[in-house]
Amino acid sequence: MRATAYQRKLDVKNGRIDLSHGAGGRAMAQLISGLFHEAFGNEWLARGNDQAAFDVGAGRMVMTTDGYVVSPLFFPGGNIGSLAVHGTINDVAMGGARPLYLSASFIIEEGFRFSDLKTIADSMGEAARAAGVYIITGDTKVVERGKADGLFISTTGVGVLADGLDLSAEKARVGDRVLVSGSLGDHGTAIMSRRQNLAFETEIVSDSAALHDLVALMVAAGGSSIRVMRDPTRGGLAAMLNEIAHQSGLGFRLQEEAIPVKPAVAAACELLGLDPLHVANEGKLVAIVAPDMADAVLAAMKAHPLGCDAADIGEAVADNHQFVQMSTGFGGGRIVDWLAGEQLPRIC
């Protein structure tokens, strides 16, 4: 993402993106310096090269990427920009790593308002600063009207792993506990409510948040007794646990009454015909933890504001079918399958 000082200022209030803003010429340079550099402001972008350099110590790094196509772009609790920063920070953190640097690739539809782009870029800058990470390199492309849907963002993150930590799904063992950091279904329900123009007595707000500080506390408390962590985004808790079941060759047994779901979210899900276990979260994590250390990790989670509603919701069991099962309140049970098809398109 290159730019230096250019004469004309962007008309952020009234202007709109046109094809010239993706053309590699003067208009693109103005957009980058006038909008992205101001929002992300850091020494790497200021140098205006096509790549950014940083020092690393010897050790192990992680890298992750995500595309964001959420619709609508603005929703209660955030927008596509804050979501893109939080989501990628979280995927770095789920590897047990401390996030350091992000890149951002913008694909913008011709006609998109500068003012909306500025709001989104500012949210990205704020989310990054709050998390202590830097957006050090980026790219913008513009496509013709009707060839995209406003704005898509792809963010990539890198971070450093603590010595010896190697979290991976196949490390789960029979008897491991399943810990969740808080209530499920907030993000997806907030998006769907906004999309359907539903108003509830209590506004449902996305849980979009950066989880790396919470993860650092957990790693300090549990170290390698944490087998694997994941954030249950698309497909929700159900898809995530089914994946881990497949990867580890185990099953899981959950206790329904232990799974935290906010009453407003449960009510909205009922109205919308959704199951909170399938709904995306953007500020929650699930950890599979060795049984002897589960209480210590859970206590560490509860000590952080983003983990105050953390709960132990079940355990890993031997199961050749690799089923995720749930015991319900009245002694019954059901299989928590993942969905074959699509419940909630464009939720993130």
Place this chain on the structure above:
Amino acid sequence: MRATAYQRKLDVKNGRIDLSHGAGGRAMAQLISGLFHEAFGNEWLARGNDQAAFDVGAGRMVMTTDGYVVSPLFFPGGNIGSLAVHGTINDVAMGGARPLYLSASFIIEEGFRFSDLKTIADSMGEAARAAGVYIITGDTKVVERGKADGLFISTTGVGVLADGLDLSAEKARVGDRVLVSGSLGDHGTAIMSRRQNLAFETEIVSDSAALHDLVALMVAAGGSSIRVMRDPTRGGLAAMLNEIAHQSGLGFRLQEEAIPVKPAVAAACELLGLDPLHVANEGKLVAIVAPDMADAVLAAMKAHPLGCDAADIGEAVADNHQFVQMSTGFGGGRIVDWLAGEQLPRIC
């Protein structure tokens, strides 16, 4: 990018992407394992986590990202997949670094053919293997029909810098030579010819290629006498040199007859009303090199197949206006400005 072994096979020949392939459930897992893992095949993806870990030595790394929205997706000399791999490798290499790992984020329009996606993913895998880099993590999102244009890809790359190397535009000095690695305008002209369905006597083929080996030879020959390198993509040589002029506070003076342009490309540009200096390249680089080492660096470039047509095309000059000027054959001259607007949308 997670996946393990799943029962149903993808119908790659006849199938198409639907919204379920972006939903985080079973269909997405099938797509990832059946198509992307096969194409990219490496130990990181096989573990099926949302992030990939790798070892690094102490030192300096670079990171870069690019979105690809090229239209058409397939063109003479490549497709969006090979282009996305080459382009990001090149942006790492232009920092003087050795590229190591890539991530890839796919935004796919509902209805896109599996067979096209497989061709593109296979090209990415081949391009990465040929360059000795690995696509270690990825993401797929699907948007509704009419909300994208087939396929967009964002790739991010990381690499390691040789000790002490710090290339940056502001390091250019008066008297520095401008070296170009080969003929200009091939990529953009190939895309435009395909878009306009033009047939020429000699088919014009994109120069899309990974330049990191060429760069390694140049760095070995020139070290820090190379002030800055860039690949003249969008906006071509003209935009690139104008940017460096702004960043360094210098001007440039070029010799028109020294600038390599293939006769077929020159003819096509004339027909299409394009100036080869503004047309995108995807397998060429420009280096600004201290005058005493320019011949050695040029010789190193010529020793590599991708640099066999390398040329010294001009020099950096003192100029408060930071103009890029070109002397033409008959003793005349002109200013090589960058374009204010858009000449070639969606060229990369």
